[in-house]
């Protein structure tokens with residue numbers, strides 16, 4: 001009979017309200033992330049469905065007004081980019097690479113993943129990217 005961790009009281013990470021720029025170097029993180037993967041995957045699958053429906057709708061109904069066409073075009077591009085990001089995140093999950101920054105390899109804080117499940121880069125790389133584009 002092996003030890004198992006069932007029966008331990010559930011513990012939730014403390015919500016730290018101070019110093020938002022503090023790097024999250026949490027030694028418990030790999031376990032914490034694993035526990036959250038099903039929920040994150042479910043969120044990604046839901047987002048993928050939403051984006052696919054949105055794209056189908058945008059393709060089905062092309063507005064006659066050129067100004068509205070431009071808006072629809074912008075929406076379509078945004079939805080396509082989002083869908084590609086979501087699919088890439090699901091693929092990283094399948095390869096067990098999910099949660100690590102694709103640029104520098106640093107673990108992305110769980111709080112960031114929960115807000116943006118499809119995010120591929122850490123805050124530092126995101127800022128560097130935003131500065132370039």
Ligand SMILES: [Zn+2]
Pocket residue numbers: 101102103104105106121122123124125126
């Ligand atoms: Zn990074």
